[in-house]
Every structure is written in structure tokens, then in C-alpha cells.
Amino acid sequence: MQTHNLGYPRIGSQRELKKAAEQYWAGKISLTQLNQAGSAIRLHNWSLQKKAGIDLVPCNDFSYYDHVLDTSLMTGAIPARYHDLMQDKQLPHPDLLFAMARGYQKDGYDITAMEMTKWFDTNYHYIVPEFTANQQFSLFNTKVLNEFVEAKQNGIPAKPVLLGPVSYLLLGKEKEPGFHRLELIKKLLPVYIEVLTKLEQAGAYYIQLDEPCLSLNLTDAERKVFTKTYEEIKNKLPDLKIILASYFECYGENLFTVLKLPVQVLHLDLVRCSGQLDDILATDFVHSRTILSLGVVDGRNIWKNNFETSLAYIKKAADKIGKARIWIAPSCSLLHVPCDLDLETDEKVLTPEIKQWLAFAKQKIDEVVTLKQLANDENSEVANTKLKENITASQNRKTSSLIHNAAVKARVKAITDADAARQNAFSIRKEKQHSALNLPLFPTTTIGSFPQTAEVRTWRAKWKKGELTQVQYDELIAKETEKAIRWQEAIDIDVLVHGEFERNDMVEYFGEQLKGFVFSKNGWVQSYGSRCVKPPIIFGDVSRPESITIRWTAYAQSLTKKSVKGMLTGPVTILQWSFVRNDQPRSETCTQIALAIRDEVADLEKAGINVIQIDEPAIREGLPLRKENWQAYLNWAVKAFRISASGVKDETQIHTHMCYSEFNDIIQNIADMDADVITIECSRSQMELLDAFAAFKYPNEIGPGVYDIHSPRVPSQKEMTQLMEKAKAVIPMEQLWVNPDCGLKTRGWNETKAALLEMVNAAKALRQQVTVNA
Ligand code: GLN
Numbered sequence: 001m002q003t004h005n006l007g008y009p010r011i012g013s014q015r016e017l018k019k020a021a022e023q024y025w026a027g028k029i030s031l032t033q034l035n036q037a038g039s040a041i042r043l044h045n046w047s048l049q050k051k052a053g054i055d056l057v058p059c060n061d062f063s064y065y066d067h068v069l070d071t072s073l074m075t076g077a078i079p080a081r082y083h084d085l086m087q088d089k090q091l092p093h094p095d096l097l098f099a100m101a102r103g104y105q106k107d108g109y110d111i112t113a114m115e116m117t118k119w120f121d122t123n124y125h126y127i128v129p130e131f132t133a134n135q136q137f138s139l140f141n142t143k144v145l146n147e148f149v150e151a152k153q154n155g156i157p158a159k160p161v162l163l164g165p166v167s168y169l170l171l172g173k174e175k176e177p178g179f180h181r182l183e184l185i186k187k188l189l190p191v192y193i194e195v196l197t198k199l200e201q202a203g204a205y206y207i208q209l210d211e212p213c214l215s216l217n218l219t220d221a222e223r224k225v226f227t228k229t230y231e232e233i234k235n236k237l238p239d240l241k242i243i244l245a246s247y248f249e250c251y252g253e254n255l256f257t258v259l260k261l262p263v264q265v266l267h268l269d270l271v272r273c274s275g276q277l278d279d280i281l282a283t284d285f286v287h288s289r290t291i292l293s294l295g296v297v298d299g300r301n302i303w304k305n306n307f308e309t310s311l312a313y314i315k316k317a318a319d320k321i322g323k324a325r326i327w328i329a330p331s332c333s334l335l336h337v338p339c340d341l342d343l344e345t346d347e348k349v350l351t352p353e354i355k356q357w358l359a360f361a362k363q364k365i366d367e368v369v370t371l372k373q374l375a376n377d378e379n380s381e382v383a384n385t386k387l388k389e390n391i392t393a394s395q396n397r398k399t400s401s402l403i404h405n406a407a408v409k410a411r412v413k414a415i416t417d418a419d420a421a422r423q424n425a426f427s428i429r430k431e432k433q434h435s436a437l438n439l440p441l442f443p444t445t446t447i448g449s450f451p452q453t454a455e456v457r458t459w460r461a462k463w464k465k466g467e468l469t470q471v472q473y474d475e476l477i478a479k480e481t482e483k484a485i486r487w488q489e490a491i492d493i494d495v496l497v498h499g500e501f502e503r504n505d506m507v508e509y510f511g512e513q514l515k516g517f518v519f520s521k522n523g524w525v526q527s528y529g530s531r532c533v534k535p536p537i538i539f540g541d542v543s544r545p546e547s548i549t550i551r552w553t554a555y556a557q558s559l560t561k562k563s564v565k566g567m568l569t570g571p572v573t574i575l576q577w578s579f580v581r582n583d584q585p586r587s588e589t590c591t592q593i594a595l596a597i598r599d600e601v602a603d604l605e606k607a608g609i610n611v612i613q614i615d616e617p618a619i620r621e622g623l624p625l626r627k628e629n630w631q632a633y634l635n636w637a638v639k640a641f642r643i644s645a646s647g648v649k650d651e652t653q654i655h656t657h658m659c660y661s662e663f664n665d666i667i668q669n670i671a672d673m674d675a676d677v678i679t680i681e682c683s684r685s686q687m688e689l690l691d692a693f694a695a696f697k698y699p700n701e702i703g704p705g706v707y708d709i710h711s712p713r714v715p716s717q718k719e720m721t722q723l724m725e726k727a728k729a730v731i732p733m734e735q736l737w738v739n740p741d742c743g744l745k746t747r748g749w750n751e752t753k754a755a756l757l758e759m760v761n762a763a764k765a766l767r768q769q770v771t772v773n774a
């Protein structure tokens, strides 16, 4: 029996990589210094894993930005728009890498960045490879080789990790018509063979090829490409030992293909898919010589492993195929969890009782090693002490009064269908809302946040450090809110917002005021490049001890006669952007959050707020990886939203907001959410998204974002009128709102003011036109 790890967090336990990269971009440190920072992180991670007793330690899991982008650099898949820059500037590879990730706007160049998208169902973003019809590949960057040599020189039992060739192609995009990217495998494979040969020559005996696309629904043709590719690798490199890794889901209908691939080790994510172990052990796979890597330690969540459960899997497999054919591992790369729980020393933040239920990357490495000890030697005293501790912690979690709240559980049980439905259908609500709100055609609004300037953020920092008193801080927030209200009135926006100045982050702000959530001090996880997030931890039953948003919303409303829109984060988004407890179904946790938000909605209504927005930007990204699981998810997710939104009278208008999603395939479910108004991102795609809503005859009101808030560029009134004309051509104008495509918190005031003024004028021009034509 052996242990291995699929990948370790690359950002550094103190976010050293983030700091070094950002300093390098700002010209404050040299490339040599950046490389030193990278090398220090790698060495630290490797030594830690080796010392813990991991038999095969991953290398090339490190990256200065993203491992998919690294693969593009390795294979020379560099989009043409960078070629002149490369030539003229003789850019060192790290600079080219950063230019591809972030764009290059200096020295007379204006090259756009490559696109970024979510890595499967995680919050990690990768840089999407770009392919052309006559795409060429050649070995361009040898980082994988360099890191392997570096690891070996440091005495590390290293295993190079590479994104597999088929998944690499599938994760990319065709940049011109007329071909399918998988056809490129013929040209790509020789580069992989060259790299693998070089690694073998350098002394690598095991190489991990990640093919996470094997967790998706594939066509027969796609499966065939997998078969051919791996047979070809075997032909060319008969002695190389390949570890094939997929994760995040079952192999599903790909399993039959996978079991036949000529690889030495097959990795299983038993956290996401425990059932497939039985499936495999029931086939004649048991008579083969392939090793099974059992991914029993959760690489996606921060809970301590349940040793008894994991040992049961290991034993089941060992009984059938023998211990020699079993490896123990985390379920996937540990990229998705924070580095080290030992750094959480503030007992007021993370109490010892909660801390004993958790494990971050470093602790998970120890768990993998302990599981091997326990499986190998039932009598090991050290290991058995750890087993006892583990059992105590998990029993204690099952019964802890911190976690379990009988009233919350009872309330979830008592939910009826009526709780998830408004009193009347939209057609009736619409009339009542129109007379209550008295809005013009093409009403204008924004998505919630106004610029979170450096100044606003300093207030919060000072208040948290005790340098500002609560009273002083509140006064500053009140002034800023009042300014925002006055300014919105001045430019004549129809439905105002309070500006969200009091909020750090749309999930954290709510999590901090709900029971059942805790926050780590240092639990950072890479989101993209140097950007990290610190997800809240939902450890227990969720309840709302007191109202969360009434104070600032009601204050803003008291300043104006116009409607101020209450602003809440929806249950699915709160769930999606947190580490969620694993001792009950996600749907149950989501429903508990929904009830808390429902109470907040009711309180807002009581406080005289007649428009309330419940943001659900994450509803689509929560979709399971396999289509056969979509409906079950959508059923509970949509219901959770409806529970949060349905406790109000017909006159109260519920908005929701979503961004950066492909809505086409879930449009029915979006309609089922039954929000009175939905605001969505549309401006980047020039309203293409609206086609889905139009074709579907989306019944409720809709605000297609008329400008992209992710850019400081100020759009003109004319551009926005034109976009709205496009919208009007496919959707009845009585249903249309005019708004930006997302919150404005990352923008400065200057561009925000200029853009919104243009936007209001665009709406007015549209109204005028209607009157003229009438
Ligand atoms: N109300 C939030 C804001 O304006 C919505 C943010 C989002 O869609 N991610 O900031």
C-alpha cells in the first residue's frame, strides 16, 4: 500500500505567491525574486509532504498563475495576438504567461487577455486555451521538467503532474469555425510524448495525467479519443507508469472505457462518488494488475476525514484485490482547500470545539498517511491513538449543541408547498405592483453596490482594529449612504439602492450575522491568478438571531420618497460560495438559509421596503457536472429561492440578479423562480442572451444589463439605447428595465457617475420615442 497526493495549494500558507506576483507586476521586485518566492513555496510544500510520509509527492502542481495556462505554454499554444510581442520584446516565459492571463497594455501594445472560466464545479478559474483550425503545437516551455529536476535534487520522491492531453483540448475553445478541437489530438500528442519521454529520461517512474473531463457526459467519439490517445502513449512509452486521475464526479458511463485504458494506476474520487468502488470491484478489473488509488480524503472541503468510513472502503478493496494494489490519496488536488489549520490560533474566531472537526491541506496529508498506517498495521499504537481521537471528534460533531438546533430542523420539516409560492400569479401581482410603485416605462435601477472606494474600506479596517468607534463608523457609512441617495435622486434613477457601503462581501456580510457560520483568519483558497477568497464555513444549523439589513435599508428609505430596493444575497449563492457541512444534504442546508432570508425579506417589507432584490449570481454554477443530476439540484435550488422570496404580499416586488451564465439551458428553471424582475448580464454578448428569454417567452419583467461594469469605459447613451432597441425587438417593452449588468463596487465614482447619467438619458430617450410613436 502506498500514499500519494494529487496536488498541494500553490499560493503559500501566508499567500506568499499572491504577494510576490503582485509586487512583480507592480515592478517592485525582480524576476529573480519572483522565482525565489516560487521556489521557496515549492520546497516548503514538498518537504512538508515528504516529512509527513507521503510516498509520491506531486510536482508541477505549482503554477505562477494557472496550470491550464501552463499547459498552453508547454505545448506552444500561444494565440497569434501575442506573437509580435514575443518577438519584439523577447519576453521571458513568466512575462508571456502573465500577458496571456492579464492582457498587455503598454509600450504601444493593446493585447486582450485570454478568457477565464470556472474549473468544473469549483470556484477556481482557469485560462481557456484558444485553438485555430491549423493550430500547431511544439514543446515550448519545460517547466514540468525543471520542477521535476528541482524536486529530485532536493531529495523529494517526486511525481510529475500534467493535465492530460484530451482534457486539455476539451477545456479549450475553437477560435474559428470549421473544425473540432479534439481533431487536434494528432498534432498535440507528439508534444506530450516528447515531454513524457524527457521526464522518463530524467528519472520519473510514475507520472500523473489528470483527465477530469472523464467525469463529464462524453460522446462515443470523445471516449474513442481517450482510448486511442492512451494506447498511443503506451505504444511509445511501454515502461512509463501512468496514474490516470479524474475527480469531482463518478466516471459514470465512461467507466467501461476507463477500465480498459492501459494505465498503471486509476484514481477514484470516493468522496463525490463512493458507489463506483462497488461497480469496479464487481467487474473483471479485479483480475487485472491495475492499482486503484482510493481518493478518500475530501480535497474540496475542510472537514476532518471519518477514518472508520475510509477504512471500510480500503478494506473492501483490499479484500478483493489485495493491499499491494491499493494506494491512498485525497479525492482531488488540495488546491481547493486552505493550507494549514494550525495557523488558526484565534480561539475566539475558530473555537477549539469547531476546530477539532476541521482539516486543511496540511492536516489532510497527515490523514492520508495515518489511514495507510491503520490499514497496514491494525495494531500500531500511534495510529490507533489517532483513530480514537478521530472517532471521538466525529461522535462529538454528531451530537454537539453548537451544530444542532431542533427549532430550525422542525421548521424545515414543516415547510409546505404554499411557503414556496407567492399568494397570486405574476399577472395579478404585476397590476398591484404597478399601481403601488408607479414607475415609468423602461424603469432604471442599479444592481446594488456603489463604489467601495479605498476610503470606505479604510473605515472598515479601522473600525475592526478599534481605531474607529462603532458610532464613528456608523456615521461615516450613513453619510456615504446619504450621498448616494441624493446623487441617485439628482440624476433621476427610478428605483434607488442604498449602496452596500457597510458590506465587505455579499456572502461574508450575511454569514457573519447568521448562526451556524464561522470564519477562519487565514483560510485562503486560490480563485484565479493571485486572487484568493476566504469562504465562510457553514458548520451548523442556520438561523438568523436578528435582522441583518433593515438598519441601513430603512435609513436610506427614510431619506427619499422614491423606492429604495432592499438588497439580499440568495440562499443558493450563500451555499455555493461557502464550505458547506457534509453531515446533511446540501439541499437541507440551503433550505435553512432560505428560511433565514425569508425572515429578512419579511422584516424589510414590514419596514416599508416595497422592492427587494435577492441576488443569485451562483445559481447556475451550482449545476452538477453530469446532466442526469441537474433536475434534482434545480428542484431544490429553485425551491429554496422561492421559499426565501414568497413570504410577501403581492404589492412587494421581488427582484433577482444573475451574472455571467449561460442561461439557455436552465431558462425554464429561471422562470420557475418566479421573481417579478430579473436583472441579468447581457452587454458583453450584445444582448444575445436575451434570445433565450425571447424564444421562451419569459413572462416576468427583465432588466438586460446595458453596460459592462467590469471595465472603466463609459458607454454612451446611444450605445445603450441601441442595446435596448435590440431587447425591445424581442421582448415586449412593458417587461423591460434599464440597468448595468452587475454591482458597481469595483468601479470608481467618476466613471460610475458618467455611465449612469448616460444610462438614465438612454431610458428617457426610449420613453420619448414611445410617446412620439404613440
Ligand atoms: N448586489 C450585489 C452588488 O451589487 C450583486 C453582486 C453580484 O452579482 N455578484 O454588488
Ligand code: ZN
Pocket: 447, 617, 657, 658, 659, 741, 742, 743
Ligand atoms: Zn452580478
